[in-house]
Amino acid sequence: MEKIFDKKHKDFAEKISKNIGLEEWYDWKWQLKNSIRDIDTFEEVIGIKFHEDEKAELQEAADVFPLSITPYYASLIDVKNFREDPIFKQSFVGVEELITENFEMADPLAEDKDSPVPGLTHRYPDRILFYISHACAVYCRHCTRKRKVGDTDSIPSKKQIEKGLDYIRNNPQIRDVLLSGGDPLLLPDDYLDWILTELWSIPHIEVIRIGTRVPVVLPYRITDELVNMLKKHHPLWINTHFNHIKEITKSSKNALRKLADVGIPLGNQSVLLRGVNDCPNVIKKLNQKLAANRVRPYYLFQCDLSEGLSHFRTSVRKGVEIIESLIGHTSGFAVPRYVVDAPGGGGKIPVMPNYVISWGTDRVILRNYEGVITTYKEPEHQDDCSKDCTGCERGLAEEGEEHDLVGIEKLLFNSADDTISLVPQGTERIDKRDNNG
Known part of the structure; x- marks a missing residue:
């Protein structure tokens, strides 16, 4: 890939590590090793200074919900207007995270309650979520699993993963496995290869999916070696997590290209976040740009009721408004499904604008995105599937x-x-x- 290491990036990188060169910056392991994990380092690298009172409050929040930002992702922050920057809001700790509403929960989706064995959630009949990694490249401030961030007790061991594999083997109704975490793509190539190989040895598995944010926050992790390993395991699907068009850079586009070029279908799951992307134009431009990079917008999630996320949540009305601004106004494959992941483990509930106005004996009355009202005549025959x-x-x-x-x-x-x-x-x-x- 084209590697650009201009003066801006070099100056930024040298605030973290002196005499850094192009190869270090593009080394994903260097990025992780030099992640920004404290407020002092963030101030020095970004070139800002918090008031001492604010800094003390920020530290209180960081003590509860740890901080970790890759140098790459931090370099995308607009320093001149950092408080309103969507990258800053998603990655840097906020004092609002200390506010816990009485309706917020540590495990809002009841993933632990629906866990027949540790590290595995079986909610839907034919598919399971398999938690195989504790590590994240960036600690997203809106994460629904904030309870596990930085918790060494939540690290899945190989023995735990083997128990999960045994559960899948013993439940033939499972045909679809979603690998999640943490971020599965932060595992070593050979270890992830082993997990994928074990899953494909189970006769009733038809699809494996990987949920990852590394193309967004650590695109250099998508190495040729990783891609060559993944392409051995088709049919393999990857869903990533872009929330704002600022996250689509030359480096992230290159990572997406590598994955798409080896035949991996790519999807995207965004979270609707107040002050980040709660704007119809932002979401539309994001999804159009994703589609242009062979990524199908899959879900737009309403923000979960996790602890400390009240400042991120929008109204459901805002989500419906955004979908209304997409349907008919852009390509159909650039329109995600807007869902509320039901608190308590009820699963994903689609919430969409209503286009059926009325229903008669032999016809349906519909409206389109422009407000045109039309009639669709129902067939007279009654031999539909019984x-x-x-x-x-x-x-x-x-x-x-x-x-x-x-x-x-x-x-x-x-x-x-x-x-x-x-x-x-x-x-x-x-x-x-x-x-x-």
Whole structure:
């Protein structure tokens, strides 16, 4: 790749390490070794000075939620307007993190409660989240797993990973494994290669995904050696985490190009963050630029209810407004799905603008992004799929076993039992029925 080490970068780098050259700067291990982990170093490297009272408060927050920023990512901060800079807000500790609302939780998504073995979350029927790394290149201030950052007790051992692999082997309904952490791509190449090889030795695994932020905060980690190892393990998907267009640089684009060139499908999961990207134009430009670099916008997450994140959260209304500004206004594949990851482990709930205005006996009334209202005539025939999978003649009967029906799907399938309602437990009306019986 084209390596540019101009005077600006050299001056910045030499505040961290004297006589640094181009090769050191582009060495991802040098970047990690020289990460900014304290406020004094941040002040010196960035060239700013906090008031002593503010600095003391910042240190209190850093004692609770540690600080770590790669020199590369720190170099993207606009020093002249750093307090409003989206890179600064995402990576540098804030006094607001000490504010914990009564509705905030250490584990808002109940990942630990849905963990049949340590380091593995099994929430959805056919897929699991596999926590294989504790390390992150940058400690994102909006992280939903802030409870684990800097916690040495949360480091998954090889023995723990082997237990997770055994769980996957013993549960044939699992077809999709998402490797997460921390950041899986901070593991040594050979160790990650071993994990991927073990997963592919399990007959019922069809897809492996990796969630990583290194193309954003440490793009030099995407080395030729790493890419050559990953391409042995297709079908492999990678989801990364760009939140702002400032994060798309020559270096990050080069990292994305390397991954895409070996046939790895790339997706992006952004988090909606107040003061960072809670603007329709910012999100639209970000997603357009991602698409131009062969990255499909996948999710736009509402900020989770993790401890100390109240200053980052926007209203759900703002998220719907942003999606409204994307649909029809840019390419369909540049529109992510806006979701709220339900507190308590309910999973991802899509929240989208409503384009169905009304529904009649034989037609649907719809509106488009411009406000045009139109009619779609429903077909008169009634031979759509009956949802009765027993003896299916459409070529799917022999594809696999039927799965247990839950939720709305249970009411839709004719092959389900006689259930006609989904009734929450503890309702007064039903309790009366039970008592009367």
